[in-house]
Amino acid sequence: MLLAIDCGNTNTVFSIWDGSEFIATWRTSTEWQRTADQYYVWLSTLMKFQKVEADITDMIISSTVPRVVFNLRVLADRYFNTRPIVVGKPECALPVDVRVDAGTAVGPDRLVNTAAGHDLFGGDLIVVDFGTATTFDVVASDGAYVGGVIAPGVNLSLEALHNAAAALPHVDISKPLQVVGTNTVACMQSGIFWGYVGLVREICARIKAEQGRDMRIVATGGLAPLFQQAADLFDEYRDDLTMHGLTVIHEFNKDKAE
Numbered sequence: 001m002l003l004a005i006d007c008g009n010t011n012t013v014f015s016i017w018d019g020s021e022f023i024a025t026w027r028t029s030t031e032w033q034r035t036a037d038q039y040y041v042w043l044s045t046l047m048k049f050q051k052v053e054a055d056i057t058d059m060i061i062s063s064t065v066p067r068v069v070f071n072l073r074v075l076a077d078r079y080f081n082t083r084p085i086v087v088g089k090p091e092c093a094l095p096v097d098v099r100v101d102a103g104t105a106v107g108p109d110r111l112v113n114t115a116a117g118h119d120l121f122g123g124d125l126i127v128v129d130f131g132t133a134t135t136f137d138v139v140a141s142d143g144a145y146v147g148g149v150i151a152p153g154v155n156l157s158l159e160a161l162h163n164a165a166a167a168l169p170h171v172d173i174s175k176p177l178q179v180v181g182t183n184t185v186a187c188m189q190s191g192i193f194w195g196y197v198g199l200v201r202e203i204c205a206r207i208k209a210e211q212g213r214d215m216r217i218v219a220t221g222g223l224a225p226l227f228q229q230a231a232d233l234f235d236e237y238r239d240d241l242t243m244h245g246l247t248v249i250h251e252f253n254k255d256k257a258e
Contacts, residue, residue: 116245
């Protein structure tokens, strides 16, 4: 079975793929100091607790935090006796082309989302990922990654607002009942919610105009369903888009090796 790991700036997701579906998924905070032994104790405890029986023979890793990769490699070698595929490394082949400026390093999460989007929905896509940053990935007709947009993440913006203005509290993100708030929390929620609705709608409209064609908008990330409440902002939503992309890339490399 395949252990797929998506390591983001805030959280790391572990999913076990049996070849047809994910049989288990767990999430933990991203900490580069965490050792391979700690990862294994945490993972094996959860597997035992949830009675997940899996013979892990393969691993694939996507990480936006380079310092985490070393200990995940050790985890693969020491406890699962396998050499992991690391997205973004030269030895990891991609099922899609990458057409950006020479010398540009594209985040592995964006490559994985591109592969997943093309596999599930074909080309001509805008993939919007609500993570630590809010990213927009443009997928060409043939599935190639051709660039995108990076904006501050929703929670990052809220944290910056709270830290920069001592009188403003932490607030939960939700769709406000009306645009004009009548108290501080409602004002902040309206600014964040409708501000990001406007950001997503405007950026996607400008991408479509620049590309000169209609494009399907695919969203992922925990906050995507919240923003979907605003006039069908997205055409598709997949919470497991990144994990699906890891299985696609793993299968592509497995086929090439054979």
